[in-house]
Amino acid sequence: MVMDTWFDTAPGAMDGERRRLMNLAYRLLGSLAEAEDAVQETYTRWYAMSPRRREAVESPAAWLTTVAGRICLDVLGSARVRREAYVGAWIPDPLPDRTEWFGGRPVGGGAEAADPADQVTLDESVDMAFLVVLESMTPAERVAFVLHDVFRYSFAEIAGIVDRTPAACRQLASSARRRIGAGAEGVRPRAVPSAGQAGLVRRFKEAWEAKDIRALVGLLDPDAALTADGGGLVSTVLRPVTGGERIAQYLIHIADKAPGLKLLERSVNGRPGLVAQHTGVTVTVAAFALADDRITHIWAVRNPEKLRPWTEAQEWQK
Structure with missing residues (x-):
């Protein structure tokens, strides 16, 4: 089976990858709009390649993750500058619970699937206190930490995204963990029943x-x-x-x-x-x-x- 044909035509394959990338991008950026733009740009670059080049990609999922990670890294760098000019404090976008908000939506029309908030899985890694601490990290620390500690990518895989050695990526994630342990702005993520x-x-x-x-x-x-x-x-x-x-x-x-x-x-x-x-x-x-x-x-x-x-x-x- 040609890999590109599988990725483009398998039922649910595209939606599954888009959801995974949206989950990654939101945790990296803290913004639904920026995350959606990053995922869209990732797919734009995929389909900009010729069919022959897409067929040559051994793992489309890995390719998409690498490209999305690099796009988010660039966005984080520019976001730090934009947020310095932001009026007042900048807080990550709040997420509704899809079981509360979206469960009653009528099926069909693609409205539910198109909503970026509905594609983000809610767990401890989107807790607002956690996201606020992520904001204190450098872009490279945040990408290395989220990819490794949240999504379980190896440091060798992360190295290709942040353009560092695996050892350097390990150090970035370690530095990020120290920030998590210390908290930021007096915020320490803690488990409460x-x-x-x-x-x-x-x-x-x-x-x-x-x-x-x-x-x-x-x-x-x-x-x-x-x-x-x-x-x-x-x-x-x-x-x-x-x-x-x-x-x-x-x-x-x-x-x-x-x-x-x-x-x-x-x-x-x-x-x-x-x-x-x-x-x-x-x-x-x-x-x-x-x-x-x-x-x-x-x-x-x-x-x-x-x-x-x-x-x-x-x-x-x-």
Whole structure:
């Protein structure tokens, strides 16, 4: 069987590879739009080759991974420059849980398969705290770490992507692990039972709805931080709000400014989170880091461009 014919015509082969690449690209870039563009560019380069050259590729899947990895490496380098000019804090795109948002979609028309958020598998490697720490890494560290520790590629395979020796790639991954161990911006990814997470987020939601500042302070770590991302498109704090008491006061201020704000418990990046809607429109998606029965960090994404998967989900639910 000709390898190229198998890859181009086998049922589900293309979708399977696209999903795998989308999972890789989102973890490398933290942006659904950038990940989708990277995957699209990967396929563009594949089909730009002549049939003879595609037939000569021993492993199309490996070829796609190498090209996608190199594209993401380039995007990460330029993204660091773009994010320096970003208005306020930059937070990775929040992901909805497909079982909540997409399960009711009608079959057919390709809408579900076309949605990039629906192609990302939710696990601990897309936890918001984890993605935030990845943002502290150099592009080469991030690519080496994600490919090796998350997707289990060998350092020999990674070497061809980042243009380093396998030994250098091993060092990059080791350096990345030290960043994970130390955390970044006071964030240390920690395993917390999901039932406990959900209960804590629910109590937080109820205290916020009741404008109970004492209860909010009790649920927040004294050194907690709140980071918001409006992208310069909507109003929000441009710097992190630090300290449990200050965060509680800020949240009460928001509730007073936006009467009728509706809070919904939703899965955000595979963890219990909150979605805030105003007049039926999703305006904020909040992810949480929790430790020792306290909230240690809140990431509030308000940039409308990052909320498209959530607003589109609302349309399907109507």
